[in-house]
Amino acid sequence: MTSPLEQKKIKIAGPSIVTANRTWDGIVVYRTATKSWSADLSEAAIVRNSDEAKALLAESVADDVGAIGPYIAPVQVGADGKIEPGNLREQIRRTGVTIGQSAQA
Amino acid sequence: MYAYDEIDRTLVNERVSEFRDQVKRRLSGELTEDEFKILRLQNGVYLQLHAYMFRVAIPYGTLATNQLRALAHVARKYDRGYGHFTTRQNIQFNWIKLAELPDALEDLAKVGIHAMQTSGNNMRNVTSDQWAGVAPGEIEDPRIWSELIRQHTTLHPEFSFLPRKFKIAITASDHDRAAIKIHDIGLRLIKNEKGETGFEVLVGGGLGRTPFIAKTIKHFVHGRDILSYIEAILRVYNQYGRRDNIYKARIKILVHELGIEKFSREVEEEWQHIRNSSLQIDDEVIEDIRSRFTYPSYEKLPLMPDELRQAAADPDFEAWRKNSVAPHKVQGYSIVTISLKPIGAPPGDATAEQMDALADLADKYSFGEIRVGHEQNLALPHVAKRDLPALWKALDKLGLATPNVNLITDIIACPGLDYCSLANARSIPIAQELTRRFANHELANLIGRLHINISGCINACGHHHVGHIGILGVEKNGEEVYQITIGGRADENATLGTLIGPGVKFDEVADVIEDVVEAYLALRERPEELFMDTVKRLGVEPFKERVYATR
Ligand code: HEM
Ligand code: SF4
Numbered sequence: 001m002t003s004p005l006e007q008k009k010i011k012i013a014g015p016s017i018v019t020a021n022r023t024w025d026g027i028v029v030y031r032t033a034t035k036s037w038s039a040d041l042s043e044a045a046i047v048r049n050s051d052e053a054k055a056l057l058a059e060s061v062a063d064d065v066g067a068i069g070p071y072i073a074p075v076q077v078g079a080d081g082k083i084e085p086g087n088l089r090e091q092i093r094r095t096g097v098t099i100g101q102s103a104q105a
Numbered sequence: 106m107y108a109y110d111e112i113d114r115t116l117v118n119e120r121v122s123e124f125r126d127q128v129k130r131r132l133s134g135e136l137t138e139d140e141f142k143i144l145r146l147q148n149g150v151y152l153q154l155h156a157y158m159f160r161v162a163i164p165y166g167t168l169a170t171n172q173l174r175a176l177a178h179v180a181r182k183y184d185r186g187y188g189h190f191t192t193r194q195n196i197q198f199n200w201i202k203l204a205e206l207p208d209a210l211e212d213l214a215k216v217g218i219h220a221m222q223t224s225g226n227n228m229r230n231v232t233s234d235q236w237a238g239v240a241p242g243e244i245e246d247p248r249i250w251s252e253l254i255r256q257h258t259t260l261h262p263e264f265s266f267l268p269r270k271f272k273i274a275i276t277a278s279d280h281d282r283a284a285i286k287i288h289d290i291g292l293r294l295i296k297n298e299k300g301e302t303g304f305e306v307l308v309g310g311g312l313g314r315t316p317f318i319a320k321t322i323k324h325f326v327h328g329r330d331i332l333s334y335i336e337a338i339l340r341v342y343n344q345y346g347r348r349d350n351i352y353k354a355r356i357k358i359l360v361h362e363l364g365i366e367k368f369s370r371e372v373e374e375e376w377q378h379i380r381n382s383s384l385q386i387d388d389e390v391i392e393d394i395r396s397r398f399t400y401p402s403y404e405k406l407p408l409m410p411d412e413l414r415q416a417a418a419d420p421d422f423e424a425w426r427k428n429s430v431a432p433h434k435v436q437g438y439s440i441v442t443i444s445l446k447p448i449g450a451p452p453g454d455a456t457a458e459q460m461d462a463l464a465d466l467a468d469k470y471s472f473g474e475i476r477v478g479h480e481q482n483l484a485l486p487h488v489a490k491r492d493l494p495a496l497w498k499a500l501d502k503l504g505l506a507t508p509n510v511n512l513i514t515d516i517i518a519c520p521g522l523d524y525c526s527l528a529n530a531r532s533i534p535i536a537q538e539l540t541r542r543f544a545n546h547e548l549a550n551l552i553g554r555l556h557i558n559i560s561g562c563i564n565a566c567g568h569h570h571v572g573h574i575g576i577l578g579v580e581k582n583g584e585e586v587y588q589i590t591i592g593g594r595a596d597e598n599a600t601l602g603t604l605i606g607p608g609v610k611f612d613e614v615a616d617v618i619e620d621v622v623e624a625y626l627a628l629r630e631r632p633e634e635l636f637m638d639t640v641k642r643l644g645v646e647p648f649k650e651r652v653y654a655t656r
Contacts, residue, residue, distance in 0.1 A: 024132055025202035026156035065134040069152055069526075087583060089522060093154050097523040099451055099533045 012053050014086070015077050017044040018060045019093070020067035028093045029067050031060045037067050041083050041094055046075065117219045124148050125207035132204060150206060153524050159201040159209065161218055164255060165233040165248040166194040166477040170464040173475050175216045177460035183209045188460070190445060190453040192479045192517060192568060193272070194232045199524055231255050232274045234282045235478035238400065239486045241434045244294040245302060247277040249395050250331065253386070256394075257332050271339070271356070272311075279597070284479055286310045286319045286599035287571060289356045290338060295325065303327045308338060308368070309360030310599075312565035317357040318599045322369045328391070330376075333384035337376035341368065401472035401487050406437025409490075416494035424546060425497055428508035430488075437490055441471075443483040443500065444507040444515065448544045451533045452518045453481030462503050470496050480556075481517055482510065512549040513557060513622070514540040517568055521561025521578060522585070528561035530578025530585035531611070535559055538615045543622075552622060555636045556595075571595035573637045574621060575602045576614065585611045591621060591648060592640035605649045609656075617652055624651035 018031040022039075029037040030044035038044070047053045053072050060070035074086025085091040092098060127144045130136045136144075145151075149160040161176070168176075176196055180188045183205050184198040191197055201209060213219065231251040238246040254273060274283040277294035285291025291307035304326050310319030326334045342356050345363070360368050416422045431440045443463065445453050455463075463483070467475050470492045471485035478484060488496060500506040509515050516539060519525065521532030536559055543549050558572025562579075569575035575590040586608035593602030609617050622636075628647055629639045640648070 021152055021156070023138070024204045026152065026200075028155060064138050065132070068138045088585070089154070089528075092522060096155065097533075098531065099523055099537060 010050050010054050010057065010072065012047070012050055012072060013074065015046050015048055015075050016053055016072050016086075017041075017046060017075050017083070018053075018056050018070050019044075019073050019090070020060060020070035022067050023065060031056055031070065035059065035063075037063075041075075041085070044075070044083060046077060046083070047072075114217065117214045117217065120148070120219065121207065121210045121214050124210060128203060128207050145203075148206075148210065150201075150203070152526065153199065153520075154522075154526050155524065156200045157203055157206070158524070159198045159206060160191075160195050161198075161213065163194045163196060163218075163477045165231065165237060165251045166235045166479075167237075167248065168475040168477060169216070170467050170473045170475065172216045172218055173460050173464040173467070175213055175218060177457040177464070178212060179209050180460065181457040182212075186458075187454050187456045189451075189520070190455065190477055190481050190483070192481060192566065194235075194477050194479065196477075197520075199520075231258075232272070232283055232288075232479065234276050234278060235476040235484050236282060236431070236440055236486065237277065238398065239433050239435075239438075239440055240278050241432050242278060243434070244277045244296060246395075246398060247275040247283075247292075247294055249391065249398060250292070250294065250304075250328070251275050252394050252398075253391065254332070254335065271342075273335075281597040281599075282478065284568070284571070284595045284599070286597075287312055287316075287568070287595060288319065290335060291319045292331070297325050301327060304331055306334060306338075309357040309365070311355050311357040312568060312570050313355070314563050315358065315361075316565065316570040316601050317361060318601065319357075320360065320365045322365065322372065329386045329388075330380055332386060333380045333382065334372075334376055336379060336384060337372045340375050341371045345371075401474075403435045403438060403487070404489070406489055406491065408436055410437070412491040412494055416497075419494075421501075422494060422497055424550075425501075425506050425508040426493060428512070429506075429510045430493060433487070435487075439488050439490055439493065441485045441488045441493070441496065442478070442510045443485065443505050444510055445482050445505075446509055446515050446540065447504050447507045448509075448514060448540045449537050450540075452516050452536050455483075459503050459505060462499075463505065466496060466499055480515065482515070508546060509549060511554050511556070513543045513552050513555045514549055516540065516557045516559065517572070518559040519561050519564075519566035521559070521567075525561060527564060528578070529563075529580040530561050530587065532559040532561040532567060532576075532578060535576060535578075535587070535611070535614050539618060542615050542619060551632070552626070553632070553635055555622075557618070558593075568595060569593075570601045571599060572602060573640075574618060576618075579608060581608065587611070587614050589614075589617060589621070591645055592637060594637055603645045605645050606653050613656075620652045621648055624648050 022029045029039055030041055032038050032043050033045040047056050073090050076084045076086055085094050131141045151158045180186055183201050185200045189197045231254050233247045233251045237248045272288045273290045274285045274288040275292040276283040276285050287310045293305040295305055306323045306326055307319035308322045309317055345359055429442045433439050467485055470488050472487045474486055476484040476486050516536040518532040518536040522528035522530055523533050556573045558567050558569045559576040560567035560569040569577045571593040575593050577588045579586050588608045590602030590604050594600050625636050625639055
């Protein structure tokens with residue numbers, strides 16, 4: 001995965017969302033359509049073209065007390081409207097490490 | 106052990122209350138993330154995939170038991186019950202909440218632990234041999250000099266805003282356990298013909314995108330001149346270093362571009378201006394630092410106590426003793442390495458329970474001292490040989506007696522895509538799978554000394570360039586792909602590994618490594634010929650053939 005932190009141009013290839021980490025505790029959050037943040041991917045606002053993506057990102061960046069490091073990430077939307085992460089990085093951010101949190105624990 | 110003085114303690118406490126205030130202002134929105142970022146980085150706080158990550162320094166890898174217990178406490182109270190020991194004598198906590206960080210810092214400050222110089226473009230934690238002060242044949246305890254440099258450079262304005270981060274490592278033994286050749290400055294303590302103590306100075310080592318092995322810039326610098334000499338290097342670096350391009354800002358690039366001859370001439374010239382200044386170190390200063398490193402009052406003990414003779418009948422004990430116990434400079438004592446690489450587990454992780462239990466064992470058997478090494482393992486530096494059997498039993502119960510130190514399952518791996526926001530690919534699951542493949546102790550022993558290093562991106566936190574086998578994760582069309590190098594090493598004969606061929610997929614890595622190892626077993630001249638020696642003798646071709654013939 002090329003780190004999205006190097007994201008410069010905004011160009012999206014399919015349905016996308018904005019994700020970030022919540023400021024006070026750092027957990028993964030998604031920008032919602034109601035201009036807030038949710039830890040639940042199913043509540044994320046979906047954008048489908050660059051203008052929408054730009055607008056959602058700008059609004060997210062502005063809410064710097066809520067969450068930090070926002071960026072656009074790809075998702076897949078199923079026929080039933082179910083949202084799934086669009087790549088391995090986002091999959092790991094959503095479901096956690098793939099190693100058992102600490103295999104010794 | 107080292108006793109911090111009042112100045113250090115005041116400084117650490119001031120930093121904690123300063124940070125508490127900054128966090129408060131951040132959470133209220135008074136500070137933006139842009140403004141706050143540099144402040145949090147100065148306190149060791151990064152943002153990772155799932156949460157904030159908090160990095161704590163363990164200067165020259167020496168920990169007292171109350172400090173280890175404080176780390177266990179932080180893991181338990183503010184994190185998810187474990188910590189991760191890194192390759193630079195640091196520990197990282199992966200799930201810390203920003204709002205609770207000031208409390209965690211305060212709890213650590215009570216035992217003299219802090220997170221200064223663990224990030225940012227400054228002088229980082231000066232690392233040293235984890236066997237410092239106890240290794241037989243050492244010139245003198247290198248931590249005395251690490252501490253001198255630490256005191257001189259901590260928060261020194263000239264060293265706080267360097268073009269890029271700056272790392273120094275010191276060793277005082279023939280065998281380099283501090284990987285000095287991959288540091289910006291590497292120092293090897295030596296004696297000259299007159300018997301005076303000084304340093305061979307190496308400069309310009311580093312891994313990452315453009316790896317370089319450090320070159321010797323001066324064969325002998327007298328101990329009293331070491332600060333002025335380092336300062337001269339830093340001044341030349343500050344003057345020429347590329348601040349315009351983050352990838353070219355490290356001193357290794359400067360040394361490479363100027364050439365070591367020109368670079369050393371510039372340093373020499375600068376040094377002549379400042380060597381007879383206040384930077385010259387008085388003997389009393391060194392004596393003062395030396396006096397603050399205390400050593401246990403060792404007993405007079407026999408070379409071969411009865412307890413050890415009896416335990417030798419137990420093959421499991423013997424396997425562990427032969428693997429993890431090393432000679433000590435004092436007769437009757439040993440240095441015990443604690444493997445943090447159990448089969449199937451993430452390399453370098455320790456749970457709060459393990460840390461607490463280890464602190465108890467260190468109190469009982471190692472004069473209350475623990476060491477942290479760059480291989481992501483721990484050590485108990487002063488264990489009486491008669492106590493080895495009892496210690497082994499206790500460690501085994503804790504899952505801390507895997508007899509795999511320096512063997513193929515003693516893998517160094519960075520956090521990779523499971524934690525790290527910069528990652529291209531996962532590292533830890535690769536390490537876990539490899540330890541399962543080579544879990545058989547007889548097999549691992551038959552293979553002998555073999556270091557595997559894994560990084561999840563080109564930043565090379567897992568030192569893949571200098572692994573006997575190096576594995577680098579990259580990304581290709583949205584998939585994890587791994588490049589494999591062989592023949593690297595990180596010790597006194599440091600070399601960069603050579604790529605054996607095209608990258609392989611996540612699922613294939615362990616098979617390929619098995620092929621490389623089988624090739625080695627077939628190609629080695631005798632069982633004593635180590636993997637890296639076979640690669641040196643034959644080059645990579647025969648390995649390449651073997652691995653790619655059937656792929
Ligand atoms: C997960 C959080 C981490 C992040 C974001 C991170 C980031 C980085 C970056 C960006 C560099 C390259 C800097 C440069 O070349 O100028 C670097 C270097 C390094 N990191 Fe990490 N790292 C992390 C964790 C670790 C861990 C867990 C270890 C030890 C296992 C480690 C050990 C190192 C070392 C030894 C280097 C120096 C390599 C060299 O000489 O260039 N890092 N890190
Ligand atoms: S090597 Fe890359 S992936 Fe691994 S910890 Fe360093 S920055 Fe992260």
